[in-house]
Amino acid sequence: MNKVKVGVAGLGRQGYGMHGTGLVKLNDEFQIVAACDLIEERRKRYQELTGCRVYESFEKLLADDEVELIIIATYSKDHCDHIIRALGAGKNVYGEKPFCLNYEEACRIRDAAKTASGKLFIGQNRRFEGDFIKLREIMDSGVLGEIYEIQHSVFHYNRRDDWQTLQDMGGGQLYNWGPHLIDHALQLMDAPVVSMTSCLRQIAAVGDAEDHVDIGLTGANGRSIRLEIGGGVAMQFPKYIVYGTKGTAIYQDEHFTLKYLDPQKPLEPRVAIRESVMDTFGTEEDLPFIQETIHAPMGDLMEIMHCVYRSLRQGEAFPVSIDEAVEVMRIITGAKTGVLPQKQ
Ligand SMILES: NC(=O)c1ccc[n+]([C@@H]2O[C@H](COP(=O)([O-])OP(=O)(O)OC[C@H]3O[C@@H](n4cnc5c(N)ncnc54)[C@H](O)[C@@H]3O)[C@@H](O)[C@H]2O)c1
Incomplete structure (x- = not known):
């Protein structure tokens, strides 16, 4: 196979994990030829793992001619600069999320990518989560009827004290988990976002960045999606709660539980009764509900790298478009500033 020659920038949690121990397993498609980090110990550890050149x-x-794909896994604050420089050097680029810090940077990157010789891939790897994929299938099946509200959340209680808690480093949960949940929401919305609310709080983490994010999005189709990222929430709640006109679904512990009206048993038509009814809330009836449990495990987040390979070697379309990633940054900017920027 014609392997893609990779250079990895930033050899920390993500650079060493997904783009180190994870990527070496995909050695049919990728060969890691070089890497860089500011910290010597990390360069050494990565070199021991991959045998690549380290800078x-x-x-x-950037100056290493053998590198054809640069993976940017440095601090979030530097992603915009690193992506634009890597594109300018003629490389293909995989930018970790958040691929920049605001809508203005996102538009600049989009414009740079249009004229670049290399391709730009935005690392929305959680598009490949098994529960997200299964939820889209459930929604498309129609058993829940029209979906009018979705709640999507990630909760933990963590007195975090690393750079991800510092605003000037590009820290905070809006940049950390935000790109994943917002990307999911935009896919699940199935319509352009027309309005949003947001509330950012600092609860358990130290530093000066938010660790609790509460965002409400409304689509042109009337669907509302509520996203919560809680770094200071001590209990677990369902990751997804989905309300449809014919049923409801929740996702917890790797399973969807669905309760919906049996589509094979049409309901008798009803009209509202104006006169007072005696001691009930209307004419009683037994609704033909079906309850179902569907196993939906995590899935393989490395699937995104197979997509990168197929895009570079077979010309296949990458499943995350740059416009979709730019829209994520427009929502993030709206959540930070309280004003959803006009589309550019
Ligand atoms: N897609 C995901 O699910 C996911 C998961 C974790 C992290 N990330 C993203 O990956 C990025 C890195 O996060 P992390 O948790 O690995 O952080 P980290 O602190 O563990 O690693 C960052 C590394 O980058 C190095 N670095 C910083 N600036 C550099 C420069 N100019 N040149 C060379 N090396 C440099 C640092 O020395 C450090 O080793 C963040 O933007 C984060 O949001 C994505």
Whole structure:
């Protein structure tokens, strides 16, 4: 196979994890030829894992002619600069989320990608979560009727104290989990977002960035989606709660539980009774509900790298478009500033 020659920038949790121990397993498709990090110990650990050349600066990685795909897994605050420079150097680029910090940077990256010789891939790897994929199938099947509200959340209680809690480093849960949940929401919305609300709080993490995010989105189709990222929530709640006109679904512990009206048993038509009814809330009836449990495990988040390979070697369309990633950053900017920017 014609392997893609990779250079990885930033060899921390994500650079060493997904783009180190994860990527070496995909050695039919990728060969890691170079990497860089500011910290010597991380360069050494990565070199031991991959046997690749290691540099102490991003500039040296950019200048490595053998590298055809650069993976950007540095601090979030530097992603915009690193992506634009890597595209300018003629490389294909995989940008970790958040691929930048605001809508203005996102538009600049989109414009740079239009004229670049290399391709840009935005790392929305949670598109490949098994529960997200299964939820779309459930919604498309129609058993829940028209979906009018979705709640999507990630909760933990963590007195976090790393750079992800510092605003000037690009920290905070809006940049950390936000791109994943907002990307999911935009896919599940199935219509353009027309209005939003947001509330950001700092609860358990230290630093000065938010660790509790509460966003409400409304689509042109009337659907509302509520996203919550809680870094200071001590109990677990269902990750998804889905309300449809014919039924409801929740996702928890790797399973969807659905309760919906049996589509094979049409209901008798009803009209509202104006006169007072005696001691009931209307004419009593037994509704033909079906309850169902569907197993939906995590799935393989490395699938995104197979998509990168097929895009570079077979010309296949990458499943995350740049416009979709830019829209995620428009919502993030709206959540931060309280004003959803006009589309550019
Ligand atoms: N897609 C996902 O699910 C996912 C998961 C985790 C992290 N991430 C993203 O990956 C990025 C990195 O996060 P992390 O948790 O790995 O952080 P980290 O602190 O563990 O690693 C960052 C590394 O980048 C290095 N670095 C910083 N600036 C550099 C530069 N100019 N040149 C070379 N090396 C540099 C640091 O020394 C550090 O080793 C973040 O943007 C984060 O949001 C994505």
